[in-house]
Amino acid sequence: AQTVTQSQPEMSVQEAETVTLSCTYDTSESDYYLFWYKQPPSRQMILVIRQEAYKQQNATENRFSVNFQKAAKSFSLKISDSQLGDAAMYFCAYRGNTGGFKTIFGAGTRLFVKA
C-alpha cells in the first residue's frame, strides 16, 4: 500500500525568507500524481501545487515550487518570499492510478511565519 510521510510536524520561517517542507512517499506504481494542499486557520483545504510523476520538470506556481525526486520518492515544497498569509497546515498527498484512484495524505506540517 502507498504511504506518505511528512517528518516535520512544525516549521517556522521569517517573513520574506525561504522555507522547504519535506515529503517522502512509498509506491510501486510508476504513474501517479503528487499534491501539496494548504489548510489555513479557516480550515478550508486548497490546492497549492501538483506534480505529475511522468513529468521530470518540477512544478512551479508563483512563489511555490517543488523538488520532485522520483527515484528517491521525495517531493518537497519550497515557499519563497514567505508571507504572513502562508501560515497554515500543509499536507502532502499522493494519488495513484490504481486501487480506486484514492488520494492518500501525509500527517501534515504546520508552518509558522514570523513577522
Add this chain to the structure above:
Amino acid sequence: DADVTQTPRNRITKTGKRIMLECSQTKGHDRMYWYRQDPGLGLRLIYYSFDVKDINKGEISDGYSVSRQAQAKFSLSLESAIPNQTALYFCATSDTGIDGGELFFGEGSRLTVL
C-alpha cells in the same frame, strides 16, 4: 456560494446518538469522498463514491455508513457515535479529467462526541 457545502459546520452530540453529516456540490463532479482529519494523522479516507451506484469503503470505514442520494449529494452517518469519532470531517469531490484528480473540499464539519 461554496462549490462544496457541508452541514452542519459544527456539532456536539452524545455517545450513542445517530449523526448525519451532509454534503452537496455544484461542481458537477462524479467522484465524492469523505475524509476524517485528526491531529498528527492527516486526512484518512472513510468512504468514496464514483457515481450514484458505486460506493466504496476507505481505510477507516468501521462505524460509518454513507448514502449517495444523487450525483450532487453524499451523506455520512454515524449510527451510534462514540467519543473516538470526535474529529474534523471533510467532504471532497474530484473530476475524472486530466487534472490528476485534484480534490475540492468543503469547509469541514467539526464533530464532538461527549
